[in-house]
Structure formats: C-alpha cells, structure tokens
Amino acid sequence: MSVRTRFAPSPTGFLHIGGARTALYNWLYARKNGGSFVLRVEDTDAERSTGESMEIILEGMKWLGLDWDEGPGKGGDFGPYNQSERVEIYDAYLKKLQDADLVYEDEGAIRFRVPDKTIVVNDTVCGEVAVNLKEQGSKRFDQETKQEVEANPDIVIRRPNGGYIFHFVNVVDDIEMGITHVIRGEDHLSNTPKHLALFEAFGATPPTFAHIPLNLNPNGSKMSKRDEGALIHEYREKGFLPEAVNNYMALLGWSAKDDQEIFTMEELTKRFDLSGVTKSNSKFDYAKCLWVNAEHIKQLSPGALAAGAAPFLDAAGIPSDDDRVPAALELARERVQIFEEIPKIIGTIFTEEVTYDPASVAKVSGRDDLPQVLEALATGLEKVEDWTAENIKPAIAAAAESIGAKMGALMLPCRIGVTGSTAGADLVPVLELLGKVEVVKRLKIFAEMQK
C-alpha cells in the first residue's frame, strides 16, 4: 500500500513554525517513500476559522515549497478537503455508531462510549503507550479550584449545534482519505487512545502513528506567535531562504546521525527517516537558524543570489540594474546571514551621501596623524592609473610608506573615511567598485570634516 500522509492545519491564525515543521516531516516522509501528501483543512470550529488565516497558511506552505498532492486548489479523489464541507460523511459515520449503540445524547451533544479496557498505542517514535480511557476520563482537574472532580469519560463527538469535534472528524477523515501514517506533535499523544477507540468502533485499521517532540522557546515555554522565529511569513520578510528554514526545522527533532547539518531539499528527502526523530522536546535557537541560512546563501548560484536579494536591494533604493551589483553581491554573500542585511554591507557603494557611524568615526577621529594619513591616502590613490583591486592595495601600502606608517594603520581610517563605518565588506574590492574619483572625493570630504 502506498504511503499517504497529511498535514491538517486549523485556519485560526498564522502558519507557525511548529505546524510548518509537522508539515515538513509529513511532506518529507511522503516524498521519500513515493507516496502522497494531503493537505486537509480542519475548520470544524466555525467561530474561529477564517479565510484570511487559510490564505496565510497556504502561502506559507507554497513559499516553503511543501507542495501537496491533494487539497485546496488541487482537488483529489478523496475530497472535499475542507472539513466544513464534509458533514454528510460525518453524518454517515455517526449513523454507524448509532446503529452499534456506541453513542448517546447528553444535553444536546453526542457522546461516544469509550471502552473500559487498556488501549495500547504503538508509536513509531515513543514506543508503546497504554491507557484506559474509562479510568482516565472518569475524573478531571478543575484548574480554578485545583480540585479533582468526577467527569464523564465518554467523549463528546458532536456539539449541540451539530458541529463535529476534532477527535471524531480527524479519525473519520483519516479513514476516508486512506491516511497510512500520522505524523503529528506530541501534544496529540494523549489523544491517540481516543482515536484508536474510534478506529476500532468503525472497524477500521488505524494508521501508523509517529508523535514528534515539540519545539519550545529558549526559556522552555511553548512557542507562541509573539516569539522570535515563530511565524513563517516573517522568515520571508527578513530574507531567509525557504530551503534553509526547512533545513533548520528538520534539525529540530531529527538528526541524520552523522555530522551533516546542511542539506538541500533533495538530500533531506533522501536522508529523512522516522528512526532519526528525537524523543525529547527542543528549544528554538534563532542564532543557529541564521547560521543555517548563511550556509545556504553561500551555496547559491549568482542568479539565485541576485533573485533573493532583489526585494531587499529595492527596499534600500539600490538600483538593481547597476552593473556593479553582481560583484557587490558576491562581496556581501560571505558576510551576510539573511538578505535583509545586504544593504547594510554594500549600500555605501551605491549611495551619494555617506552615512557616518559615530562610534566608528570616534575610533579614528582622536588620532593625531589622521590628517596626514587621509592626505597620503588621497594623493596616493589619486595616482593609481589602472583602478583595480590588484593596484589599489600596493598604492595604499606605498601611501603608508610615504609617511612612515604601516599599511595596517591606514586601512581603518580609509575604511571609515570612505564607507563611514568600521564594518562592511572586504575594503579593497569596495574601493574598486566605488571608482577612483568617488573614493578620493570621499577621503577629502572626510578629511575636511575632521578638521
């Protein structure tokens, strides 16, 4: 039987990194095994589901490249893929339970009688988990009073208003859609015995379950929308590469077991396996996510680099048709972790007005020899005939010698005088791109400023 996995988001907010990672694992598993990846919309809660949310989630999935074989905008043989459109199917399944006398009405809601026996979940990641729903559900904890109170262990599967509940529709759809592997967050592990009881009530063979550990905040709390790195659309806005985000998400809770950490999507698809999934929760590390992205940027072809950087150059007012852009991007790619940082690194090449960083300027403005250093630099560089990096460097060295200084003593003033900052791309190539006239002009302006 061919593998069928699904991602079943509830359209009640943004695409969250936890959800995206679940989607990724399901996608990888399906792709690796030549199966199908289904996108199903769990919008049974009409109160909270919105179309805007659905749009954001679909856009996020598309951006990440997690394409689905069946689902919204795609169709498929097991539709409809929005649960809100599947009520007849749920009614039919409810009928089966009614006929078997496994449900009853309770204040307008419908409850499913849980069996009084131990149910064993055989989880691919967590192993065997045994629970008796009757015992477990017969008491619940009241958060307010901190008291344990008697409870009805039978689970509600339909609201008084006719709306079906998650546990029920989830199981019905997994049966109807022929889902073979359910890969989901560990927060569902405790729900799984309920689902198993329903599968059994329907006489259906349950899918294979794999509960993956959760991703938490650096402080150990559950990640929420406010937290850095939590929302997928923000990665796009900051200039992350989708393949890098996938790569990092894969690493949170899975390992290839060798030392490889940087993967292309093809490699991930090949290497991913449920046996490599970790059991313990992980904490999201934004710094490492940045590093993974930087590694991917280094691998980019010049064309892909230009394409990825384009929106950020645009936003910074850097003309993308300037023929110095490709060379400037090559200087930036080695030093940048996300595209958002590119203008900061090379922006000075394309601007008329240099922005002087006060802290940087302060590093040289106190030097007694600054006037003569700048003077030597300007006159020395002025003399360069063929303005190339190979010629510029010796010229700086010669300028240093002319005033009895070491070359290193000139580099920083030159950098700050020309670019306005101590930080930036490799200086000599920047000078080359800037052109002799501009460089000399900037040195003179800076010298003037420092008087």
Next chain:
RNA sequence: GUCCCUGUAGUGUAGUGGCCGAGCACAACCGGCUUUCGCCCGGUUAGCGUGGGUUCGAAUCCCGCCAGGGAUGCCA
C-alpha cells in the same frame, strides 16, 4: 491532583553495556588570516538531572526522586 512523554555542555544533537579520559555543530571567549573584514582557519571554556541498584564494567539496563513538556475542553 491524575495519566502520558522526555531529561548528554547555554542551544541542537551523536552515542543502544567496554572503542567515551563522551564526538559534531551553533553560540561565547581567545588567537591567526603578510597588515581592513561580521567570511575563512585554529584553539579554549563547558555536559551524561539526581540517588540507589544490576554488572568485572553503565551516558547506555532497573527502581525511586527531581525537573521540563503534554493531556485532563461541547479548541485543534
């Protein structure tokens, strides 16, 4: 409270009884990069939650404890 899952350096992980005097990566810190640099290279700091067992030998197996997370909804 009860039940479930988990517990290797700050973080992500490798490790399935001797090859572990615990490997790799990010971060941090320190150097080097023939003189700039947030890239690159090298190095340092730092860990098996805890207490008992089993064993000739335990990060690896068992038990208690502690800690974190999850479930306990007519949310998903």
